[in-house]
Amino acid sequence: MFVIFSVFYILIAAAMIVLILMQRGAGADAGSGFGGGASATVFGARGSSSFLTRTTGVLAALFFALSLGMGIYLGHHGAPQSSNGSDLGVMSGLANKPAATQNAQPAAPANAEIPQATEPAGQGDVPAATAPAKAASDVPPATEPKKN
16 A cells, blocks of 8 residues: 555656646746836736646645655554664664673783783782783894995
8 A cells, every 4th residue: 555655656746846847937027027018017927827837736735645644654554663673784783782881891801912900909009010021023133234
């Protein structure tokens, strides 16, 4: 049923576009008011509305009514919003993970050579600094530049 409404919706929108583009603008007769003598007012005489104007108004009313009807229909019969994260696409894997607490400590250090902070020993005591262990393979030995 929704597919039928969608097809009508698109057809009405396309017909409105065509009818609006076919109509002459209000400013088209503006030049004739200043010396042409063809119209009584600056923007032309608009005594009765033309067929295109009335058809555009009817299509606009149908478009508005169909928009409201489709919105109400989808509000009642649309897909239910599930809270299990199955409708998130690629992000569904992240939907069920618990949020990390703000002051959480990492489970294990990423690199064992990087020193980790330690807890203070007591009231106002400062722990001694420890130097990181240097591996011989980390830094290549310095070489002297070549002389020509």
